[in-house]
Amino acid sequence: MKMKCQRCLDREFDVPDFSLEEKRTLTNLKANYQLAELLERIESIDNMPMLNAKFILLHINGTHGKCNRCGMDDLSGEYVVCPKCKALNFNWDIKEPNGH
Ligand SMILES: [Zn+2]
Ligand SMILES: [Zn+2]
Numbered sequence: 001m002k003m004k005c006q007r008c009l010d011r012e013f014d015v016p017d018f019s020l021e022e023k024r025t026l027t028n029l030k031a032n033y034q035l036a037e038l039l040e041r042i043e044s045i046d047n048m049p050m051l052n053a054k055f056i057l058l059h060i061n062g063t064h065g066k067c068n069r070c071g072m073d074d075l076s077g078e079y080v081v082c083p084k085c086k087a088l089n090f091n092w093d094i095k096e097p098n099g100h
Contacts (some may be wrong), residue, residue, distance in 0.1 A: 003079065005059060005088035007069065009030075013055045015090075016046045023092040031062035060090045 002012040002050050018026070022045060029038040035057065042053040059068060067074040069087035 001079075003055075003059075003088060004020065005055075005084055006081075007061055007085065007087040008055070008058070013052050014048070015056060016048075018045070020094065024094045027047075027064075027094050030057070030060045033062075033088050056090070061092070064091060064095075089098055 001015055003015045003018070004010075004012045007088075009029055026038060026041060029035075029041065038060075039050075039053055042048065045052065051088040056083060057072050061068050063073075063074050067075055067085060067087060068089055069098050070082060070085040072082055072084040075089055075091045076084070078091055078093065082089055
């Protein structure tokens with residue numbers, strides 16, 4: 001799907017439909033600040049251009065519900081614009097369906 005963040009570059013980026021497994025891996029890397037590896041992973045998933053991969057990297061939330069830009073911690077929805085700072089968030093819910 002096409003996505004755009006009004007706090008960043010004024011252009012649209014193609015965001016692939018990530019699997020739950022991919023979302024887990026990417027979110028965990030982001031949460032642990034392993035950004036070089038995160039970038040490599042994203043690029044390898046869809047053979048995507050560096051700029052596109054960087055856009056995705058920047059917008060993944062390390063903590064579910066917490067804005068990656070201003071830290072507002074009441075976000076709901078998967079691809080959501082923060083009501084406070086207007087940044088786009090990839091607010092993936094990566095919890096196991098059976099708890100954890
Ligand atoms: Zn942004
Ligand atoms: Zn925000």
